[in-house]
Amino acid sequence: MSRYFDPYDADRPLVMRCSCGRHRTPEEHTAEQAASALKRRAAEMDFQQYASDYIEATVVKALFPRDAVRRRFLRAVGKSAAMGAIASVVPITSLQAMAQERGPLEKKDLKVGFIPITCATPLIMAHPLGFYAKEGLNVEVVKTAGWALIRDKMLNKEYDATHFLSPMPLAMSLGAGSNAVPMRVATIQNTNGQAITLHVKHKERRDPKDWKGFKFAVPFEYSMHNFLLRYYLAEAGLDPDRDVQIRVVPPPEMVANLRAGNIDGYLGPDPFNQRAVYEEVGFIHVLSRDLWNGHPCCAFGTSAEFIQQHPNSFAALFRAVLTSAAMAREARNRELIAKVIAPQAYLNQPEVVLRQVLTGRFADGLGNIRNVPDRADFDPIPWQSMAVWMLTQMKRWGYLKGDVDYRQLAERVFLLTDAKKHMKELDQKVPDGAYPKFRIMGREFDPTQPEAYLQGFAIRRS
Amino acid sequence: MKRLAVSSALAPALLSALLLAVLVGVWHLATLPSGGAAAPLTPEQLEYLELMGKAPGDGGGARSGFPTPAEMGRTIVQHLSQPFYDNGPNDKGIGLQLLYSLGRVGLGYLIAACVAIPLGFVIGMSPLVYRALDPFIQVLKPISPLAWMPLALYTIKDSSVSGIFVIFICSVWPMLINTAFGVSTVRRDWLNVARTLEVKPLRRAFEVILPAAAPTILTGMRISMGIAWLVIVAAEMLVGGTGIGYFVWNEWNNLSLTNVIFAILVIGVVGMLLDLMFARLQKAVSYVE
Numbered sequence: 111m112s113r114y115f116d117p118y119d120a121d122r123p124l125v126m127r128c129s130c131g132r133h134r135t136p137e138e139h140t141a142e143q144a145a146s147a148l149k150r151r152a153a154e155m156d157f158q159q160y161a162s163d164y165i166e167a168t169v170v171k172a173l174f175p176r177d178a179v180r181r182r183f184l185r186a187v188g189k190s191a192a193m194g195a196i197a198s199v200v201p202i203t204s205l206q207a208m209a210q211e212r213g214p215l216e217k218k219d220l221k222v223g224f225i226p227i228t229c230a231t232p233l234i235m236a237h238p239l240g241f242y243a244k245e246g247l248n249v250e251v252v253k254t255a256g257w258a259l260i261r262d263k264m265l266n267k268e269y270d271a272t273h274f275l276s277p278m279p280l281a282m283s284l285g286a287g288s289n290a291v292p293m294r295v296a297t298i299q300n301t302n303g304q305a306i307t308l309h310v311k312h313k314e315r316r317d318p319k320d321w322k323g324f325k326f327a328v329p330f331e332y333s334m335h336n337f338l339l340r341y342y343l344a345e346a347g348l349d350p351d352r353d354v355q356i357r358v359v360p361p362p363e364m365v366a367n368l369r370a371g372n373i374d375g376y377l378g379p380d381p382f383n384q385r386a387v388y389e390e391v392g393f394i395h396v397l398s399r400d401l402w403n404g405h406p407c408c409a410f411g412t413s414a415e416f417i418q419q420h421p422n423s424f425a426a427l428f429r430a431v432l433t434s435a436a437m438a439r440e441a442r443n444r445e446l447i448a449k450v451i452a453p454q455a456y457l458n459q460p461e462v463v464l465r466q467v468l469t470g471r472f473a474d475g476l477g478n479i480r481n482v483p484d485r486a487d488f489d490p491i492p493w494q495s496m497a498v499w500m501l502t503q504m505k506r507w508g509y510l511k512g513d514v515d516y517r518q519l520a521e522r523v524f525l526l527t528d529a530k531k532h533m534k535e536l537d538q539k540v541p542d543g544a545y546p547k548f549r550i551m552g553r554e555f556d557p558t559q560p561e562a563y564l565q566g567f568a569i570r571r572s
Numbered sequence: 573m574k575r576l577a578v579s580s581a582l583a584p585a586l587l588s589a590l591l592l593a594v595l596v597g598v599w600h601l602a603t604l605p606s607g608g609a610a611a612p613l614t615p616e617q618l619e620y621l622e623l624m625g626k627a628p629g630d631g632g633g634a635r636s637g638f639p640t641p642a643e644m645g646r647t648i649v650q651h652l653s654q655p656f657y658d659n660g661p662n663d664k665g666i667g668l669q670l671l672y673s674l675g676r677v678g679l680g681y682l683i684a685a686c687v688a689i690p691l692g693f694v695i696g697m698s699p700l701v702y703r704a705l706d707p708f709i710q711v712l713k714p715i716s717p718l719a720w721m722p723l724a725l726y727t728i729k730d731s732s733v734s735g736i737f738v739i740f741i742c743s744v745w746p747m748l749i750n751t752a753f754g755v756s757t758v759r760r761d762w763l764n765v766a767r768t769l770e771v772k773p774l775r776r777a778f779e780v781i782l783p784a785a786a787p788t789i790l791t792g793m794r795i796s797m798g799i800a801w802l803v804i805v806a807a808e809m810l811v812g813g814t815g816i817g818y819f820v821w822n823e824w825n826n827l828s829l830t831n832v833i834f835a836i837l838v839i840g841v842v843g844m845l846l847d848l849m850f851a852r853l854q855k856a857v858s859y860v861e
Contacts, residue, residue: 226825253662255812255821259731266729362825385827388625455663458826462625473623479616 137453137461144449145238152239152437164432167491213422215246220427223254223263223272226457227361227379228467229300229408230273232434232488234456235447241433245426253456256360257330264413265291270420271412271427273299276492277500279411279523281332286509292414295492295524296428297435299408303467303486304335304398305383306342308375309368310391313476318346327359327367327376334407337503338398339377344569345551350507351571368392379407380467380486381459386475388463393475397485402550404489406496431490438488444468494520495548495557502560508571516560596641603640639830647830648837666819666838673808673815674842676732677800680739684796688744689789692751693777696785702752713745717803721810731811735804742803743796750792754785786857794850801843816842 220242224230234251236242242249252269254260261282263269279293308315315321321343328335340350350356359367361382367373369391376382377398386392398405410431417424437443448464451457457464466472470485497520504510548555555563564570613621639647655667695702717738724734758781766776808817816839823831 250661253812253822255810255818259725259810259812262725263731266725266731268731362827365827388623389827390624453663454822454826455659455661458822460625462623466623473620477620479620479623 140449140461141238141453144446148235148239148437148443148446148450151443152241152433164490213425215423215426216420217270217423218246219248219250220270220423221250221252221268222427223252223260223269225257225260225273225361225379226253226459227408228381228451228457228464228486229303229379231447231451231468232297232299232431232438232490233273233410234451235438236430236434238450238456239434239437241430242427245430247423247426247430249427249430251456257333261288264293265289267413270416271296271410271424274409274411275330275333275335276406276409276496277332277334277337277504278330279409280497280500280519281504281509283519283523284510286504287332293411293523294414294417295409295411295497296424297410297431297490298406298492298496299410299431299435299488299490301404301406301487301489302397302399302484303380303407304338304377305380306339306375306377306395306398307364307368307383307386307392307475308395309371309373310393310475311371312374313393316395318343318348321346321348321374322353324374325355325357325372327357327364327373327378329361329364329378330358331509332504334398334405334500335377335379337500337507338401338405340507341503341550342377342396342401344567345553347569349569365389365391381457381463384463384467384472385459387473388460390475394472397482399482399484402548403484404487404548405550406492409492435488435490441469441483492524494524495555497524498557498560499550499555502555502564505572506564506567506570511572514560516557600641603638639833643830644833647834651831651834661813662822664814666816666835669814669816669819670838670842673804673817676735676808676815677739677797677804680736681743681797681800683736684740684744684800685747685793687740688747688792688796689751692748692789692792693755693781695748695752696755697781699756702756709745709748712741713749715741717742718806718810721807725811731813735807735811735815738807739800739803743800746795746799747789747792750795751785751789754788754792755781757788758784783857783859787854787859790850790854790857794847794854797846797850798843801839801846805839 222233224233237249237251254263254272257275257278260269260272260274261278264272264282265288274293274295276295276298279295281287282291282293284290326339328339330336336356339356343350343354348354357373359373359376361378364373364376364378364382365386368376368386369389375392375395383392383394387394398407412424412427438447445465445468448461448468452459452461452464467486470483471479471481472485474480494517498516501510501514501516501519505514553566564572651666655665657665658668695705720738720741721734724737725731728734728737762780762784763776766780771780804815805817805820808815809821810817812818812821816835820832820835823835
């Protein structure tokens with residue numbers, strides 16, 4: 111039977127191609143069904159609780175940047191005493207109330223930009239699932255042609271808020287690659303979710319030490335992709351500036367260039383890693399989660415000016431995206447989400463490709479099916495230690511010159527230092543401790559010692 | 573005699589149709605799926621095939637990546653059956669996208685005409701101004717539209733206005749140069765006659781020079797329209813949002829060659845229609861000496 115037309119089916123219209131007749135394509139039909147299923151689930155979930163927990167977790171994290179200290183403290187004094195003690199120094203409840211407060215919206219019609227990659231999932235799906243509308247916002251999510259354009263449209267104030275690569279707001283605030291306009295990161299959009307994809311002809315050359323002379327692509331200079339790829343190559347003893355070539359290439363062109371043999375591989379955003387497998391031109395060499403499990407990638411943010419002038423609209427946006435992130439974090443929702451964001455208006459990709467990325471059960475291009483449930487995740491908390499890491503890498507590769515006040519910049523750009531700000535206002539002691547440590551390819555990063563960390567690399571530009 | 577006339581009109585059409593048929597035939601043969609015999613597969617292999625988008629029910633066979641003529645036909649029918657649907661900012665019918673593009677081209681082109689034709693008149697009438705402006709024109713004329721784009725975005729701070737500006741800046745030169753040329757080569761005799769009859773300068777410009785230079789001016793306008801239509805696709809691919817260029821970019825993002833080819837056909841047809849329009853206009857104003 112033909113997939114496209116059913117001239118002899120009395121229950122279906124002839125040109126429109128879905129069974130109920132209200133959609134142009136079967137994909138749109140399934141997308142709407144998936145969206146309504148997700149909406150039902152969203153109604154069951156307690157998002158107020160999620161937002162409160164988010165703030166509480168962030169505050170506790172700010173107070174006890176070292177997880178070991180937090181645990182020792184909790185074991186020593188007990189949970190309820192700890193809660194009481196923290197509540198006495200930090201106005202957690204008032205912060206939570208503030209986040210929930212629905213003040214009059216200063217601006218209702220908002221434009222939010224996004225790049226059609228799976229990293230944008232929370233931001234996008236908040237639209238079809240009606241989370242923006244629930245907050246009283248009329249948000250237009252606008253597909254954008256590239257990261258440079260996102261930057262320009264934020265600087266031009268054409269967008270009220272946007273999908274960022276998480277190092278971008280740092281670079282923009284510093285004026286690296288543009289004029290300096292203070293930007294803020296409200297939440298991280300996604301963690302993990304990238305991969306190094308190589309051309310199928312390199313199936314036998316899996317050791318990065320053999321990659322001298324390779325040509326790689328990344329989507330933007332100020333991106334986790336660039337920093338992670340450089341890190342990975344340097345750990346294998348290759349100088350990313352001298353031994354290989356790294357180009358900035360828009361993601362869809364990565365697949366085409368890979369097919370043409372113009373590049374040997376890329377560290378790119380999904381779905382374009384999976385798409386290369388689907389197109390039978392590449393294979394997934396290593397997932398970015400295997401380099402740094404839980405690394406941030408894209409972010410949701412806006413300009414400092416927008417937050418200042420529209421605090422309530424910003425809070426509403428923030429709640430909508432946070433709600434969305436909570437939905438996206440749940441594994442059982444992932445398959446439906448793939449259906450919701452697949453149609454033309456959003457990612458415009460085959461649903462089977464998105465499903466593999468989001469569920470983590472995927473074909474790797476080498477004939478194996480791999481099962482990595484945390485291949486992509488959506489942990490929204492913008493740890494400032496991550497910002498410090500990005501700054502060390504920007505300095506490492508010469509994007510930043512001179513002295514950098516890592517901590518100050520990280521706290522300014524990655525929000526939810528609000529907690530600290532409020533503590534200062536209340537004349538309370540602001541925690542001065544370190545930030546959480548994490549391991550990247552086995553090397554420990556101590557955010558209190560960024561300079562020492564930087565000096566520890568054999569291959570660096572500064 | 574009559575039969576001969578009919579056949580001479582019919583022969584090229586027939587030949588065109590034949591060429592098209594051969595082209596489609598070759599295309600069809602070149603994109604025939606290489607259907608391999610289905611060997612019994614383990615569930616694991618079946619799932620792998622499904623993840624690769626090649627499950628037996630999914631059309632089957634190896635994808636060559638390039639669409640077959642039949643797929644192409646379906647795509648064309650699908651797009652043209654609903655050209656004006658509007659599903660929000662990122663999903664609009666091809667007709668709407670074309671209207672956006674034509675609107676931008678029209679506006680940028682109109683502004684360019686408003687600037688280029690009067691300025692061309694002045695340049696054409698005064699050799700001094702001509703020589704003074706010539707270096708600027710020569711330098712600015714060959715600049716590619718996309719080179720202007722970042723500058724426009726930075727200074728104008730609005731992407732849709734930037735698009736219109738790029739159309740303007742690229743379509744202004746042929747009109748300017750042709751107008752200046754047309755005006756400067758109006759026959760001396762006619763100007764002398766006007767002078768002996770003591771025709772006032774304004775009347776002379778409108779009643780003698782303009783009609784005489786009109787064919788050249790229209791040639792410039794026709795070239796400019798061609799350039800404007802070339803530029804809009806590139807500009808919209810870069811800036812995104814709406815328009816036929818955005819459509820191409822969006823389908824490129826989807827790596828859907830079928831839709832990209834469809835868009836190419838549409839761009840070609842619309843460009844041809846625009847050119848035809850100017851050809852008619854040109855015919856209307858040309859005169860026999």
